Each structure stands twice: as structure tokens, then as C-alpha cells.
Amino acid sequence: MRYSQYFLITTKETPAEAETVSHQLMLRAGMIRKVATGIYNYLPLGLRSIRKMEQIVREEMDRSGAIELHMPMVVPGELWRESGRWEKYGKELLRFKDRKDAEFCLGPTHEEVVTDIIRNLVRSYRQLPLNVYQIQTKFRDEIRPRFGLMRGREFIMKDAYSFDMDDTGANLAYQKMYDAYCRIFERCGLKFRAVEADSGAIGGSSSHEFMVLAESGEDAIVSCDSCHYAANVEKAELLFREVGTPQPSEELRKVATPDQRTIEEVAAFLNIPPARLVKTLVVRTDAGEVLAVLLRGDRELNEIKLCHVLNCNAVEMAPEEVVREVTGAPPGFAGPVGLKVKILADNEVRGLADFVTGANEEGFHLMGVNNGRDFSVAQWGDLRIASAGDPCPRCEGGHLEMWRGIEVGHVFKLGTKYSAALKATVLDENGESVTPIMGCYGIGIGRTVAAAIEQNHDENGIVWPMALAPFQVLVTAINPNQENIRTAAEQLYADLQAAGIEVLYDDRDERPGSKFKDADLIGIPLRITVGDRGLKNGEVELLERRGGVKTMLPVAGAASRVAEMVREALR
Ligand code: ATP
Ligand code: MG
Numbered sequence: 001m002r003y004s005q006y007f008l009i010t011t012k013e014t015p016a017e018a019e020t021v022s023h024q025l026m027l028r029a030g031m032i033r034k035v036a037t038g039i040y041n042y043l044p045l046g047l048r049s050i051r052k053m054e055q056i057v058r059e060e061m062d063r064s065g066a067i068e069l070h071m072p073m074v075v076p077g078e079l080w081r082e083s084g085r086w087e088k089y090g091k092e093l094l095r096f097k098d099r100k101d102a103e104f105c106l107g108p109t110h111e112e113v114v115t116d117i118i119r120n121l122v123r124s125y126r127q128l129p130l131n132v133y134q135i136q137t138k139f140r141d142e143i144r145p146r147f148g149l150m151r152g153r154e155f156i157m158k159d160a161y162s163f164d165m166d167d168t169g170a171n172l173a174y175q176k177m178y179d180a181y182c183r184i185f186e187r188c189g190l191k192f193r194a195v196e197a198d199s200g201a202i203g204g205s206s207s208h209e210f211m212v213l214a215e216s217g218e219d220a221i222v223s224c225d226s227c228h229y230a231a232n233v234e235k236a237e238l239l240f241r242e243v244g245t246p247q248p249s250e251e252l253r254k255v256a257t258p259d260q261r262t263i264e265e266v267a268a269f270l271n272i273p274p275a276r277l278v279k280t281l282v283v284r285t286d287a288g289e290v291l292a293v294l295l296r297g298d299r300e301l302n303e304i305k306l307c308h309v310l311n312c313n314a315v316e317m318a319p320e321e322v323v324r325e326v327t328g329a330p331p332g333f334a335g336p337v338g339l340k341v342k343i344l345a346d347n348e349v350r351g352l353a354d355f356v357t358g359a360n361e362e363g364f365h366l367m368g369v370n371n372g373r374d375f376s377v378a379q380w381g382d383l384r385i386a387s388a389g390d391p392c393p394r395c396e397g398g399h400l401e402m403w404r405g406i407e408v409g410h411v412f413k414l415g416t417k418y419s420a421a422l423k424a425t426v427l428d429e430n431g432e433s434v435t436p437i438m439g440c441y442g443i444g445i446g447r448t449v450a451a452a453i454e455q456n457h458d459e460n461g462i463v464w465p466m467a468l469a470p471f472q473v474l475v476t477a478i479n480p481n482q483e484n485i486r487t488a489a490e491q492l493y494a495d496l497q498a499a500g501i502e503v504l505y506d507d508r509d510e511r512p513g514s515k516f517k518d519a520d521l522i523g524i525p526l527r528i529t530v531g532d533r534g535l536k537n538g539e540v541e542l543l544e545r546r547g548g549v550k551t552m553l554p555v556a557g558a559a560s561r562v563a564e565m566v567r568e569a570l571r
Contacts, residue, residue: 001471003506007044010518020216022453023148025462029522031470038145038153045522048470048502049449050156054135056187056467057158057443064180066131066160071113073137077103079112083421092140106139111418111440114161118436119424122163128426128436129169131177133160135445149446150406151218156445163419163436165428170413170437174206177411177441181210184443185408189465190452193405195221196231198304206413210443211405212451221405222386226398234304236386236400237393238347246353250368252337257365261332263297266365270356274298277356278349278369280334282323282341285312290322294336294345294377296352299384309344309381333358335366336375343375346383406451407444414438456546462523463546466569471504473562474524476515478531480507488555489530492540495559501566520545525569526562528553 009030017034018024026032031046042050058068077095080086085093086105094106107113114132122128135158145153162173178194185192190212197209209232211221223230231237260269267274277297283306284290291310295301303315320331326341327334335357336343349371359366371377392398416435418424425433449468456463466472473496477489486507493505504524506515512531519527527543534540539552542562553561 001504003504004508006504008522010521012517018148020147020150020450020454021457022150022216022450025453025457025521026148026450029462032148038142038151040149040152040154045470046449049464049468050445052468052470053188053445053449054156054158056184057135057445060180060184060187061133061158061160063183064131064176066133066162066177066180068134069117069132070134070136071107071110071117073107073139074104075107075110075113077105079116079422080105083112083115083418085112092142094139094141107136108138108140109157109440109442110134110136110159111161111414111438112422115418115422115424115438118163118419119422122424122426122436125165125426125428125434129162129164129173131160131162131173131439133158133441147216147450149450152446155447158443158445160441162439162441164438165426165434165436167437170415170439174411174413174439177439178208181409181411181441181443185210185212185448188448188452188467190408190448190455192408193221193223193230193403195223195405196229196235197410198232198235208411209407210409210411211403212408212448212455213403214406214451214454215404216454217404217406219405219407221403222388222390222400223403224392224395224398225401227392227395229392229394229398231386233386233402234302238382238384238386239391239393240347240382243351245350245372248353248368248370248373250354250370252366252368252370252374254359254361254364255367256363257333258363260365266356267297270365270367272356278336278352280336280339280358282318282326282331282334283315284318284322285310286314287312289342290318290326291342291344292326292334292336292339293383294343294349294357295384296346296348297356299346299348299387302383302385305381305383306344309379309383327358327360329358329360329362333360333362333364335360335369336371336377337366337369339375342378344379344381344383345371345377347380348384349377350380406447406454408448408451409441409443411441412439414440457523460517461521464523464525466525466566469523469525470502471524472502472526472566474504474506474519474522474527476506476512476519476527476529478512478515478529480509482532484535485530485532488535488540492528492530492555492559496563499559499563501563526565528558528562 011028014024015027033041138157164170192212194208197207220233222236260266263274274297281293323331354368357369388402390400419435428434452468480486496503529541542551
């Protein structure tokens with residue numbers, strides 16, 4: 001591609017709307033352009049990287065035995081009513097009516113549609129197992145679309161769905177997808193982790209998220225420093241080691257703590273570490289039940305774990321009037337002693353004695369509080385968020401490290417949630433009707449490209465991994481009006497193309513400085529610069545964008561040498 005004839009317009013200014021590096025760089029490099037919040041044009045350069053990602057995904061899906069099809073973006077509401085998600089999915093689902101007043105939605109995911117295909121076409125166990133996938137535009141009316149392609153409302157996803165006769169088959173399908181995902185992200189050249197995840201509202205029993213490690217990631221993940229355990233913090237289990245309740249040694253006593261409400265304030269006021277306090281959170285479930293949760297003062301509540309323990313869908317901090325009603329005091333002074341609501345406590349509190357809690361009276365706390373003697377706990381559980389240094393739940397001696405990550409892929413064991421709801425059945429060898437077991441597997445195409453930039457950039461621009469680079473090689477003619485330079489550059493351009501390399505040829509009549517700035521910004525991995533000085537010695541300059549290593553190559557062998565480097569990088 002000749003730059004002078006290409007549609008590539010870069011900008012110097014960092015757009016104010018963009019908070020993350022990948023978003024800024026994609027806008028500045030002319031890869032994408034916003035149309036509306038969370039909705040983007042893919043400009044030619046951006047589209048090339050998107051297509052590369054799609055191609056890697058397609059090849060690995062095909063290799064794993066999955067079969068490509070394409071489902072519509074517009075989905076009848078009727079199908080979503082059958083699964084029960086029309087009501088449950090909430091506002092992310094964009095619903096509308098056609099001219100005949102029939103209900104539709106824009107598909108945010110396609111379990112219903114694919115299950116409808118299978119129930120209508122697949123009759124016999126001989127037609128299974130099956131794993132079908134598509135690469136398609138999804139729509140989710142996200143509350144906070146942001147970071148460009150990272151969290152859009154309209155975005156491209158690869159979604160695959162497996163159907164099996166039994167658990168063994170379903171587990172095998174899951175493992176194949178897990179392995180394919182590892183190959184995909186390895187081929188992309190990304191540093192990633194597969195982490196255990198919460199299966200959330202979609203249902204199902206087991207799931208892994210594929211996380212690209214990046215400081216700007218929205219997800220917190222933990223991994224063990226000595227074994228393979230890794231999990232989303234939402235899910236990370238904590239070991240409960242039976243410690244036995246320690247004996248109380250202090251008397252229960254009330255102390256004045258005027259205006260000291262937060263853990264930090266009370267700890268500082270009483271001159272004790274926050275870990276000597278036990279905090280009492282008054283929470284309310286989606287079913288309206290109000291209860292108290294105890295945690296060590298320096299710990300945070302994991303609401304997802306609490307929901308699992310309580311078997312509810314959501315919990316929230318109780319509003320002030322409810323706190324006043326159950327504790328008799330304003331927020332900041334709640335404590336378990338004398339409390340009328342059910343008390344749940346994190347396992348860790350079992351090992352504490354003589355701690356400090358609120359006194360359920362404004363301006364007072366209790367010291368020397370002891371579980372068992374002064375109050376009782378209705379239910380114990382793993383309720384807190386893991387933190388760095390916690391012991392690994394899987395191995396002896398390992399400790400958890402914390403990372404930030406970007407979720408680029410997700411594999412789920414779904415079970416029969418959708419096949420049962422939509423009454424999809426298949427006859428087994430004995431003529432018995434069986435509900436197939438499903439799995440679903442997503443990869444965010446645009447999000448992965450953005451994540452690749454988050455992980456691969458410097459102060460001057462993008463540093464593409466070869467596999468996702470929009471072009472593999474950039475040939476820059478320092479002064480294309482000069483005969484010998486133009487001839488040599490054109491020849492290189494032709495030779496590289498003949499060798500099957502994707503080349504952007506910067507033939508623009510621009511100052512070298514501004515060409516180099518653009519080159520840094522768009523981040524093409526290998527750069528050949530053709531200039532007078534080199535040509536005098538029959539050489540051109542090769543620059544590797546990553547690391548900035550420069551070497552002089554003889555003009556004659558340059559194209560084949562560089563083509564070989566591209567192939568090596570893709571192996
Ligand atoms: P998140 O928690 O980030 O909202 P999710 O759990 O809703 O993601 P899935 O439903 O598992 O995501 O979708 C599969 C994949 O699609 C995700 O792993 C992610 O890569 C991508 N994806 C999901 N939502 C978006 C979005 N709003 N913009 C871009 N990609 C997305
Ligand atoms: Mg989401």
C-alpha cells in the first residue's frame with residue numbers, strides 16, 4: 001500500500017475524551033473514530049488489525065474442530081422470552097419493535113439463537129458433538145462505555161457454542177476451547193493468564209477468563225507465586241484453617257469515640273491497628289432481607305461470595321435509615337453486640353479475640369469484644385476479598401500476588417440452562433430423549449486489539465506484536481523526489497510484496513521528521529529507511545520498532561532478509 005494513496009490520517013494531539021493509552025493511540029494513529037458513545041468506525045488501518053485478530057481466531061477455532069456459521073444481529077424477543085432472559089437481562093439489552101409491533105433485540109450474545117438452530121435441526125446423538133462459532137457484531141447498551149474498543153456498546157465478538165450428549169463430552173469441548181484460547185493469545189504475542197472466574201448470571205458450573213495483564217485493566221486477579229492457581233479476585237477462594245476460638249482476656253467495655261466513624265479514624269483514635277477492629281456492615285439482599293456481616297477491620301467484603309452464601313442475586317449496603325433502625329445509631333457505630341438481625345461473619349473473625357466494634361450507640365465503640373461470649377454468629381463463611389500475601393488455596397506454602405488484567409476471552413460450562421429452557425432434545429443410542437449439555441466461549445476481537453496496545457507501546461506510539469500489526473513492514477523513502485532513492489524504495493516495495501509481505505510504502509513528499517513520527521505512532525514492527533547516505537554504500541537502514549535496534553543491510557538482500565524476519569516473528 002502506498003501511503004500517499006492510502007486513507008490514513010494521524011493526529012498529534014491527544015484527544016481529551018480518551019483516558020487509556022490504547023484509546024488515545026488508536027485515535028491518534030487513525031485506526032478508529034467515534035460515531036456515538038461506545039460506537040466506532042473502524043478506519044482502514046484499524047480494520048486491518050481487527051481482521052488479523054479475526055483470522056487468528058478463525059484459524060484456531062477451525063483447527064479445534066469448531067465450525068463457522070453466522071447468526072443475525074437482530075433477534076426476536078420471543079426467543080429471549082423462552083429462556084427467561086427477556087425479563088432478566090436488564091438495560092444492556094437493546095429492545096425495539098418492528099413495523100408490525102413485534103418485539104426484537106440486538107443480540108448481546110447468542111445462546112438462544114444457537115439453541116434454536118440445534119433444537120430444530122439436530123435429532124440424533126450421531127449429529128453430536130457439535131461446536132459452532134461466529135465472528136459477529138454484538139450490541140450491549142453498557143452503563144459506562146469507555147476506553148474506546150475496550151468497552152464499546154457495539155463490538156465484534158467471536159462466540160462459540162458447544163453441544164454434547166454427556167458431561168464427559170462437554171468437558172472435552174471445554175478443554176479444547178481452553179487450549180485453543182491459549183494458542184490464540186500466544187499467537188497474538190500477549191502476556192496473559194487464564195483465571196478461574198465466577199460464572200455469574202449466565203449460569204453454569206465452571207468458567208475461566210483469559211486476562212491480558214495490564215496496569216490499566218478493569219479486573220483484579222490473583223495468582224499463586226508457587227503453583228498454577230490464578231483467579232479473578234471476585235472468585236478467589238481463601239483457605240480456612242481451623243484455629244480454634246482464642247480465649248477472651250479482656251472485659252467488655254464501652255469507650256467514647258466522638259465523631260470517629262471509619263475504621264481508620266477509630267483505629268487512629270484508639271491507637272490500635274485496623275486489624276484489631278471488627279467491622280460490622282449492615283447489608284440488604286435483593287429479596288429485602290437485612291443482615292449484618294462481620295469482617296476484620298482491614299478487609300473488604302466480597303459481595304459475590306456473600307451472594308453465594310446467602311443464595312441471593314444481589315446485596316447492597318443498607319441505606320442510612322435502615323442502619324439506624326437496626327442498630328439504633330447512625331452509620332459508623334454498628335456492632336454485633338445486642339444486634340437484632342442475623343449475623344454472618346468471615347472465617348477470619350473466628351481467630352480474633354478482644355477486638356473493637358461499634359457500640360450501636362452514636363459516639364461509642366466497644367473494646368474487649370469476644371465472639372461467643374458477647375454475641376453469636378449465625379453463619380460463618382469465606383466472605384472477604386483476597387489480598388496480596390494471602391495463602392494460596394491450592395498449594396502448601398504459596399502466596400497470592402495481585403495483578404490487573406483485561407478480560408479478553410471467557411469460556412463457560414453452561415450445562416443445560418438454555419437447552420432445557422428452549423426444550424432442545426436429542427435421541428441417544430437407546431432412543432431416549434436427552435437434553436444436550438452446552439458450553440459457550442467468547443473472545444472480544446476489538447478488546448484484544450486494544451489490550452495488545454495497552455501491553456505494547458512506548459511514549460512515541462504503538463509497538464505492534466507482528467501478528468496483529470496492520471502492516472508488517474514500513475518502507476520509508478527519505479526523499480521520494482530523488483531518482484536513486486525512489487528507484488531503490490520502489491524496488492524494495494515490489495520485492496517485499498512479491499515475497500508475500502504486507503508493506504506500507506511511505507512515498508509521501510513530507511519532511512523525514514514527520515514521517516518518522518508517524519512511523520513511531522502507527523508502530524509497524526520492521527522499518528526500512530531508504531536514504532542518500534545509505535545508498536552511497538549500497539545499503540538501507542533496518543529499524544526494529546521494539547527495542548529500536550538499527551542495522552544497515554545491503555540493498556540487494558534487504559527484501560529477502562526482512563521477509564525472513566517477518567516469517568520468524570510469526571512462527
Ligand atoms: P465484562 O465483564 O468486561 O463486561 P462480560 O463478562 O460481559 O465482560 P462476556 O459476556 O463473557 O463478557 O463476553 C465475551 C467477551 O466479549 C469478553 O471476554 C470480552 O472480551 C468481550 N466483551 C464483552 N463486553 C464487551 C464490550 N462492551 N466491548 C468490547 N468487548 C466486550
Ligand atoms: Mg459485560
